[in-house]
Amino acid sequence: MYRYDAMDRTLVDERVAQFRDQTRRFLAGELNEDEFRHLRLRNGLYIQRHAPMLRVAIPYGLLSSAQLRVLGAIARRYDRGYGHFTTRQNIQYNWPKLEDVPDILAELAAVEMHAIQTSGNCIRNTTSDHLAGITPDELEDPRPWCEIIRQWSTFHPEFTYLPRKFKIAVTGAPQDRAASLVHDVGVHIVRGPNGEHGFEILAGGGLGRTPIIGQVVREFLPREHLLSYLEAVLRVYNLEGRRDNLTKARIKILVKSLGIEEFRRRVEAEWELIRDGGLRVDEAEVARMGSFFTPPAYRKLDDIEPASSKDAAFRAWYRYNTAEHKVPGYRAVYVSLKKADVAPGDATDAQMELIADLADAYGFGEVRVTHTQNLLLADVEQEKTFELWRTLQAAGLATPNIGTLTDMICCPGLDFCSLANAGSIDVAKLINERFDDYDYLYDLGELDVKMSGCMNACGHHHVGNIGILGVDKGGEEWYQITIGGAAGADASLGSVIGPSVAKADVPETIARLLAVYVEQRRPDERFLDTVRRLGVKPFKERVYAAPVAA
Amino acid sequence: MPRQLLRDGRVVADDWRYLDDAGDDVPASAVGLILTFERWLADKATWRAASGRLGVVLSPVHKVEQLAPDLSRFDLIAAEFPGPSEGRGYSQGRLLRERYQFKGELRATGYVRRDQVFFLARCGFNSFELPAGEMAGARKAFHTFSAEYQPSNDAGLAFKLQRR
Numbered sequence: 047m048y049r050y051d052a053m054d055r056t057l058v059d060e061r062v063a064q065f066r067d068q069t070r071r072f073l074a075g076e077l078n079e080d081e082f083r084h085l086r087l088r089n090g091l092y093i094q095r096h097a098p099m100l101r102v103a104i105p106y107g108l109l110s111s112a113q114l115r116v117l118g119a120i121a122r123r124y125d126r127g128y129g130h131f132t133t134r135q136n137i138q139y140n141w142p143k144l145e146d147v148p149d150i151l152a153e154l155a156a157v158e159m160h161a162i163q164t165s166g167n168c169i170r171n172t173t174s175d176h177l178a179g180i181t182p183d184e185l186e187d188p189r190p191w192c193e194i195i196r197q198w199s200t201f202h203p204e205f206t207y208l209p210r211k212f213k214i215a216v217t218g219a220p221q222d223r224a225a226s227l228v229h230d231v232g233v234h235i236v237r238g239p240n241g242e243h244g245f246e247i248l249a250g251g252g253l254g255r256t257p258i259i260g261q262v263v264r265e266f267l268p269r270e271h272l273l274s275y276l277e278a279v280l281r282v283y284n285l286e287g288r289r290d291n292l293t294k295a296r297i298k299i300l301v302k303s304l305g306i307e308e309f310r311r312r313v314e315a316e317w318e319l320i321r322d323g324g325l326r327v328d329e330a331e332v333a334r335m336g337s338f339f340t341p342p343a344y345r346k347l348d349d350i351e352p353a354s355s356k357d358a359a360f361r362a363w364y365r366y367n368t369a370e371h372k373v374p375g376y377r378a379v380y381v382s383l384k385k386a387d388v389a390p391g392d393a394t395d396a397q398m399e400l401i402a403d404l405a406d407a408y409g410f411g412e413v414r415v416t417h418t419q420n421l422l423l424a425d426v427e428q429e430k431t432f433e434l435w436r437t438l439q440a441a442g443l444a445t446p447n448i449g450t451l452t453d454m455i456c457c458p459g460l461d462f463c464s465l466a467n468a469g470s471i472d473v474a475k476l477i478n479e480r481f482d483d484y485d486y487l488y489d490l491g492e493l494d495v496k497m498s499g500c501m502n503a504c505g506h507h508h509v510g511n512i513g514i515l516g517v518d519k520g521g522e523e524w525y526q527i528t529i530g531g532a533a534g535a536d537a538s539l540g541s542v543i544g545p546s547v548a549k550a551d552v553p554e555t556i557a558r559l560l561a562v563y564v565e566q567r568r569p570d571e572r573f574l575d576t577v578r579r580l581g582v583k584p585f586k587e588r589v590y591a592a593p594v595a596a
Numbered sequence: 597m598p599r600q601l602l603r604d605g606r607v608v609a610d611d612w613r614y615l616d617d618a619g620d621d622v623p624a625s626a627v628g629l630i631l632t633f634e635r636w637l638a639d640k641a642t643w644r645a646a647s648g649r650l651g652v653v654l655s656p657v658h659k660v661e662q663l664a665p666d667l668s669r670f671d672l673i674a675a676e677f678p679g680p681s682e683g684r685g686y687s688q689g690r691l692l693r694e695r696y697q698f699k700g701e702l703r704a705t706g707y708v709r710r711d712q713v714f715f716l717a718r719c720g721f722n723s724f725e726l727p728a729g730e731m732a733g734a735r736k737a738f739h740t741f742s743a744e745y746q747p748s749n750d751a752g753l754a755f756k757l758q759r760r
Contacts, residue, residue, distance in 0.1 A: 053743045056741075056742055056743055057741055057743060060740060060741050060742065061741075064740050064741075068711065076729075080680070081680060081709070084680040084681060085711055167681065167683070197745040198745055198746060200745055201715075201741060201744065201745065202745075202746055203686060203714075203715040203716075203718035203719050203744075203746065204686045204687055204690055204715075204719055205683075205686070206683065206686070206715050207681060207682060207683025207686065208683055209683070281687050284683055284684060284686070284687045285684055285687050285688075289656075289681075289682075289684075319695065323747070324747030325746075325747065
């Protein structure tokens with residue numbers, strides 16, 4: 047993984063000093079609430095329902111075991127013993143004290159971490175495929191490019207006060223595991239006319255109040271021009287994006303109002319003027335960045351079949367919670383952060399420390415955060431998966447549900463977030479209680495449930511196969527259900543099935559949707575494909591045919 | 597007392613006057629005049645021919661391209677920052693310096709505080725209208741970060757990270 051050099055280290059240390067001084071000025075009354083808000087937001091610090099919330103960047107989801115240990119220690123010392131992993135591969139602490147934040151940042155800086163640009167109207171953490179570098183279907187490892195973008199976007203002098211937040215996702219495989227089509231900019235590594243690698247650039251995707259799938263701005267960009275092209279996109283957005291209305295300020299609204307052709311014309315015109323300036327990424331720099339992401343020292347092994355084990359629970363876990371690895375004898379292992387009685391994405395300090403130890407013992411000291419709010423040990427020897435499973439199971443980290451209904455994506459909701467209309471964690475709990483039969487879950491197969499506590503869509507509900515959105519109805523928490531959304535390479539936005547339902551009725555509503563699927567599906571047809579084939583109608587009819595029994 | 601401002605790293609008395617400040621009386625020619633954008637547009641020919649130093653206010657909605665043909669007439673451009681979230685001036689600054697080679701005084705006016713000056717300077721600003729209490733902090737803020745990842749007007753580094 048990328049390691050800081052003296053300059054990177056200096057910059058994060060100087061950032062800690064700067065933020066310490068800004069916090070001091072606020073506490074001394076030299077900055078008012080509004081002035082401080084603009085400063086703290088650029089450093090991941092929100093003032094939430096109960097306490098400040100601090101969001102720490104995990105660049106493209108990659109952590110060393112040492113970093114994860116520090117995240118655990120911070121959770122114990124400054125928070126209430128847990129942290130929340132997010133859909134953008136970051137971690138959030140919900141209970142730090144404002145005056146402690148500079149010290150937390152100093153502890154993070156000591157392990158090459160920070161909270162720079164994790165909130166505010168600036169370029170946020172660049173996200174990527176959690177299977178980068180190990181998945182057999184990959185064209186090229188996207189992480190060196192993520193790091194190049196991270197550096198270019200960090201303290202970018204021109205783009206620190208954008209109209210609104212700006213999120214970039216990079217993928218290097220045909221299967222999109224980074225939700226890049228719903229990012230402000232999606233960068234796809236693709237093959238050019240002569241077989242060389244370059245980028246397809248998309249813009250204007252996003253969720254929130256106005257969900258839109260990103261559109262192609264450029265089909266093929268030679269790779270040395272990545273940064274100048276991004277700079278052109280950002281400059282057009284910074285100058286032309288709306289600033290009069292917060293809900294219309296994202297780049298998706300600019301792309302939509304100009305139309306993709308006119309947007310493209312403006313970006314290309316700007317790019318022509320800067321493409322040969324100082325932002326060219328030369329091959330030496332690509333090679334230098336690539337050298338940080340070389341494969342670890344894999345042993346020469348053959349593939350084995352651990353799933354032939356007699357233990358049915360292990361077999362189920364192996365099938366659902368591990369993924370194919372391009373190196374024979376290895377497997378990627380999901381550490382599930384979805385457990386019936388725990389908020390999706392939460393991990394305790396002890397769990398983080400345990401996972402760090404397991405990463406050292408089984409995974410070359412690295413851990414990844416997935417955008418579905420689980421962790422991943424990327425490089426586990428197949429023959430060690432059984433003992434790893436037993437340890438994970440004992441720690442409550444082996445719920446065998448990856449990719450199934452109860453592997454829900456979920457925002458913190460009303461319990462923590464000052465924006466939310468409705469709770470999401472307790473709904474996740476109700477769903478978990480209702481659907482606790484694994485045979486049924488496995489029979490349903492691949493099913494993406496995503497839930498947000500409000501229109502801001504932090505839980506990506508628009509692109510859930512089943513999406514659940516919390517709405518406020520006369521002071522009560524109700525839920526609007528959508529079906530048919532998808533976040534991958536075939537991304538689509540879900541359709542609303544009808545009037546919103548009461549909290550207690552959410553599980554029954556989902557059960558009825560699933561009943562239609564089970565009755566109507568063709569052999570091996572996923573829920574998503576059945577919805578796409580049949581449309582919303584039969585699902586809607588079933589859900590609203592009879593009131594939910596009290 | 598004339599306004600104090602931070603120019604090229606030093607606190608100095610402002611030797612420019614916004615035309616609105618002085619009503620319609622055109623003051624002594626030793627004081628440079630800063631026109632509103634509209635006033636410049638309305639009477640370009642007269643101002644072009646006038647003697648003395650001339651500046652113009654560039655608000656966030658104005659396009660740098662509109663000024664480009666006349667840049668040589670201006671000794672000062674004052675980009676406006678109406679509030680703490682305004683960010684267009686950063687792009688305007690870079691365009692003026694890098695694309696149009698503007699060599700005069702590039703001033704930040706409006707909501708300008710010490711926390712912005714590092715980035716503003718990197719976008720080519722060399723003059724800052726700051727509240728009196730911000731001067732000392734702002735002078736230090738030029739050194740907030742001792743390195744940077746991007747090439748820019750003040751550094752001229754290439755991204756290939758020769759620094760390393």
